[in-house]
Amino acid sequence: xxxxxxxxxxxxxxxxxxxxxxxxxxxxxxxxxxxxxxxxxxxxxxxxxxxxxxxxxxxxxxxxxxxxxxxxxxxxxxxxxxxxxxxxxxxxxxxxxxxxxxxxxxxxxxxxxxxxxxxxxxxxxxxxxxxxxxxxxxxxxxxxxxxxxxxxxxxxxxxxxxxxxxxxxxxxxxxxxxxxxxxxxxxxxxxxxxxxxxxxxxxxxxxxxxxxxxxxxxxxxxxxxxxxxxxxxxxxxxxxxxxxxxxxxxxxxxxxxxxxxxxxxxxxxxxxxxxxxxxxxxxxxxxxxxxxxxxxxxxxxxxxxxxxxxxxxxxxxxxxxxxxxxxxxxxxxxxxxxxxxxxxxxxxx
Amino acid sequence: xxxxxxxxxxxxxxxxxxxxxxxxxxxxxxxxxxxxxxxxxxxxxxxxxxxxxxxxxxxxxxxxxxxxxxxxxxxxxxxxxxxxxxxxxxxxxxxxxxxxxxxxxxxxxxxxxxxxxxxxxxxxxxxxxxxxxxxxxxxxxxxxxxxxxxxxxxxxxxxxxxxxxxxxxxxxxxxxxxxxxxxxxxxxxxxxxxxxxxxxxxxxxxxxxxxxxxxxxxxxxxxxxxxxxxxxxxxxxxxxxxxxxxxxxxxxxxxxxxxxxxxxxxxxxx
Numbered sequence: 001x002x003x004x005x006x007x008x009x010x011x012x013x014x015x016x017x018x019x020x021x022x023x024x025x026x027x028x029x030x031x032x033x034x035x036x037x038x039x040x041x042x043x044x045x046x047x048x049x050x051x052x053x054x055x056x057x058x059x060x061x062x063x064x065x066x067x068x069x070x071x072x073x074x075x076x077x078x079x080x081x082x083x084x085x086x087x088x089x090x091x092x093x094x095x096x097x098x099x100x101x102x103x104x105x106x107x108x109x110x111x112x113x114x115x116x117x118x119x120x121x122x123x124x125x126x127x128x129x130x131x132x133x134x135x136x137x138x139x140x141x142x143x144x145x146x147x148x149x150x151x152x153x154x155x156x157x158x159x160x161x162x163x164x165x166x167x168x169x170x171x172x173x174x175x176x177x178x179x180x181x182x183x184x185x186x187x188x189x190x191x192x193x194x195x196x197x198x199x200x201x202x203x204x205x206x207x208x209x210x211x212x213x214x215x216x217x218x219x220x221x222x223x224x225x226x227x228x229x230x231x232x233x234x235x236x237x238x239x240x241x242x243x244x245x246x247x248x249x250x251x252x253x254x255x256x257x258x259x260x261x262x263x264x265x266x267x268x269x270x271x272x273x274x275x276x277x278x279x280x281x282x283x284x285x286x287x288x289x290x291x292x293x294x295x296x297x298x299x300x301x302x303x304x305x306x307x308x309x310x311x312x313x314x315x316x317x318x319x320x321x322x323x324x325x326x327x328x329x330x331x332x333x334x335x336x337x338x339x340x341x342x343x344x345x346x347x348x349x
Numbered sequence: 350x351x352x353x354x355x356x357x358x359x360x361x362x363x364x365x366x367x368x369x370x371x372x373x374x375x376x377x378x379x380x381x382x383x384x385x386x387x388x389x390x391x392x393x394x395x396x397x398x399x400x401x402x403x404x405x406x407x408x409x410x411x412x413x414x415x416x417x418x419x420x421x422x423x424x425x426x427x428x429x430x431x432x433x434x435x436x437x438x439x440x441x442x443x444x445x446x447x448x449x450x451x452x453x454x455x456x457x458x459x460x461x462x463x464x465x466x467x468x469x470x471x472x473x474x475x476x477x478x479x480x481x482x483x484x485x486x487x488x489x490x491x492x493x494x495x496x497x498x499x500x501x502x503x504x505x506x507x508x509x510x511x512x513x514x515x516x517x518x519x520x521x522x523x524x525x526x527x528x529x530x531x532x533x534x535x536x537x538x539x540x541x542x543x544x545x546x547x548x549x550x551x552x553x554x555x556x557x558x559x560x561x562x563x564x565x566x567x568x569x570x571x572x573x574x575x576x577x578x579x580x581x582x583x584x585x586x587x588x589x590x591x592x593x594x595x596x597x598x599x600x601x602x603x604x605x606x607x608x609x610x611x612x613x614x615x616x617x618x619x
Contacts, residue, residue, distance in 0.1 A: 069585075161461070222461065
């Protein structure tokens with residue numbers, strides 16, 4: 001069996017299969033949702049196709065850039081169509097608290113149970129890692145490039161135009177590190193202190209970007225000289241020949257996780273798939289196709305990832321040690337949600 | 350009669366009345382009846398600031414579009430038929446290009462390493478690139494470009510109906526061309542001005558992609574608040590309340606305008 005690749009047409013496909021009677025049994029298939037683009041193609045080759053083959057199931061795929069509103073409406077309507085979602089970990093936690101996401105039984109998932117506790121929650125399992133890093137133009141900084149958030153905030157020593165993400169997550173962490181907080185001492189975030197530090201840099205921010213593509217374009221076009229960006233976006237631009245680079249130092253290590261919608265139509269198969277998807281070997285395949293790190297750290301012990309490749313990945317142990325591991329539990333707590341709401345008024349002042 | 354229009358009524362019901370009704374319902378109902386969403390819209394200053402900014406930008410865009418559009422419509426009206434078709438085609442042509450593409454095109458023109466800054470630096474007019482985009486300025490420029498046809502077309506339609514005899518009559522009574530323009534042509538074209546301004550202003554109120562791409566994150570228009578409430582804060586109720594307030598302002602504007610001229614005219618008929 002194989003996974004069916006028809007991003008965006010998942011619904012139609014499920015319908016067509018039911019009508020034509022080709023679906024052998026409902027337990028042998030799931031609908032899996034990710035974020036599309038090069039990332040979903042990479043995981044199809046690395047993880048989804050091999051998992052489907054090994055389990056003998058069909059994985060129908062759908063994609064959506066931001067799954068959260070759809071999760072809410074689908075589960076809210078009482079008849080979800082999706083089973084498993086690959087989405088920023090915070091949504092799995094928040095969804096769990098709001099009764100939108102199934103609680104996981106780790107006794108049925110040996111691969112997931114073997115992962116470090118910081119990499120899973122009662123509702124989710126880390127699936128892949130990316131990092132919000134400090135990226136810069138090598139044209140502007142041929143040597144003595146900015147290497148920390150302290151440097152990013154130092155507009156005298158490093159003159160140039162800057163961009164940050166128009167979102168509090170990771171931005172508040174960067175502000176606190178710029179103010180001298182150690183990467184492993186960030187949580188619970190001192191929100192007042194973070195916003196105060198952000199006020200300081202605000203006049204020097206040219207663009208507050210809203211999409212990953214926009215951040216890549218800003219750096220590529222020379223519109224900004226340094227910015228916070230996702231590591232995969234920067235390396236993609238660099239591969240195309242742009243003179244840009246980034247540092248993992250003080251990066252903010254973030255993950256997307258797999259979680260299962262409450263009342264998923266194929267719950268049992270979904271649980272089996274979740275366990276298979278974090279299998280160290282499948283996980284080790286992912287970075288061979290895209291610049292994201294495996295969600296399961298055991299992947300680095302499989303010898304599938306060559307050492308020089310591992311060194312480029314955000315979740316490789318030595319790189320991870322230089323970074324702050326984002327606490328999604330804090331962000332989905334009341335304090336985290338309050339900080340998110342405060343962002344809008346910060347932006348408009 | 351009813352049988353004839355019922356398919357149309359059904360379409361309107363399904364596509365307009367139901368969704369808008371659902372939207373309004375969400376803004377007042379969440380686990381019970383609540384006015385909390387509206388209280389927030391009317392008391393929290395981020396909403397006030399956003400509405401104020403949206404109206405300011407819409408007003409600026411309308412004024413600029415009028416200043417640019419009036420001469421174009423006037424020209425199209427006064428040249429022979431073949432030429433006027435050419436002018437109007439040029440006005441309408443950008444319509445067939447996606448708003449997204451046009452926004453990115455403006456980015457290519459206006460950004461620091463963009464065509465305009467490069468050219469000015471080449472001419473040594475400036476030493477440092479000008480900040481032409483990622484701010485309100487860039488947003489206004491691109492929005493004017495996108496909305497200009499909505500100004501020119503109603504103006505042209507109105508000017509077409511002004512009898513040429515009146516100008517001749519004015520001239521025969523000894524008035525200079527500029528005097529006939531000010532005393533005869535301009536007043537008669539005012540319904541077109543009002544119609545064009547209303548269209549541009551109202552459309553601009555709901556603009557989303559252009560400020561999102563060219564505003565640099567600081568130009569937060571009302572439509573962006575709607576999307577942010579859904580995406581970032583997951584508050585459909587708050588988003589609905591903002592949308593309802595925006596919709597009501599549009600109705601209010603149409604109502605006010607309809608007291609001066611027939612609404613048919615604003616919407617391009619006759």
